[in-house]
Amino acid sequence: MKEGTVEKELKYLYALQQVDTQLQEVQDLKGDLPSIVEELQGRVNELKSKLKGLHDSLKQAKIDRDEADVGILDCGEKIDKYKGQQLHVKSNKQYDALTREIEAAEAKSLKLEKEMGLLEGKMQLFKSDIETIMPQLEELNAELEGKQKELREVNKEHEKEELKLQHEREKLVVRVEREDLERYERIRKAKGGKAVVPVKRGACGGCFNRVPPQKILEIRQNLKLYQCEHCGRILVSDHIVEMSLSLT
Ligand SMILES: [Zn+2]
Incomplete structure (x- = not known):
């Protein structure tokens, strides 16, 4: 992948995760x-x-x-x-x-x-x-x-909210590489909803296990997709989180 492409990919994946989390919340409300x-x-x-x-x-x-x-x-x-x-x-x-x-x-x-x-x-x-x-x-x-x-x-x-979220989802899905999308869906299914998590205070935002400092540095560079060694979730930096928030 070209430089910058991974960054975009991660940004879309993280945004997709946010949309899916909100969709899940709507589903939970329906109980x-x-x-x-x-x-x-x-x-x-x-x-x-x-x-x-x-x-x-x-x-x-x-x-x-x-x-x-x-x-x-x-x-x-x-x-x-x-x-x-x-x-x-x-x-x-x-x-x-x-x-x-x-x-x-x-x-x-x-x-x-x-x-x-x-x-x-x-x-x-x-x-x-x-x-x-x-x-x-x-x-x-x-x-x-x-x-x-x-x-x-x-x-x-919740109809309007759901439609809006589904629309956002459709827009994001086409922007993500098929292979990454499949990986995302696989992890999401296995991990009960969360596939992309930020690194928080040196730990995986999903399983809270420590992420080695060297790896944190690499994650910040956005050169490839990193998965947590413990839970397999895709890890993103705070920078990606900030950029994603301005996306949706
Ligand atoms: Zn983890």
């Missing part, structure tokens, strides 16, 4: 709200799909029950018809044949009645599950709406 909203939304969706499943099952059970009901009526009509025919038969053989038909229809009717009973039992279970879930869902929905409203208000409150 747990975004994750609470997300979690509640997940639970609401879960209950909704459970409820939909129950409604579908109830609908199907009702269709099956109605079919069984029609089947029973059908059997009843057949039995009546056969009994009527029995009054007019000419032979015992015909009479017995009709008796067998009647018995078959009665057996089918019994089977259908049993099925109907089972289906009605199922329907009761589905209904009571639905009745249990409905108020839970309503309660959860109300909680979600409340938190969403809170989050919207907090977002609105």
